[in-house]
Amino acid sequence: MKYLVALLICFISAQVQAGVCSRGVERLVEVEDITNCANQGDASAQFILGEIYFQGKEVAQNYKIAFDWVSKAAAQGDKAAQSALGFYYYNGWGTKKDHMSAYTWWSLSIVNNEEPVVRRNLTDLERGTSSGRLGPGAEIGQ
Structure with a gap:
């Protein structure tokens, strides 16, 4: 009987958590709930959790x-995360500075219609290259 009760509690907990994630991560306020949704593969929760760790909130x-x-x-495919990842690579936040990866993620976020500021950053990055263009063999100015 103890095992049945424990199993039932686990099942209910999983259903509640799934419901929490499906209601919209933006409405979650507890870091634990956001972490649970992120661990379940929710892209929005993963991005939000990343920003929580970035800001130290x-x-x-x-x-x-x-x-x-x-x-x-x-x-x-989270557009905001793709844009943000460009900044992480560009600035070396949590990873090695890699302007080519920044360019790649910013380009992808533009294809996915992310904010105009990304276009500006991408243009600035292109101007900072030694060859004036990005592509195979292009050198990215640090």
């Missing part, structure tokens, strides 16, 4: 953990 600031969560969200 209610958790110790940690750029590496932030980068990891934002990377997961970006890989799933």
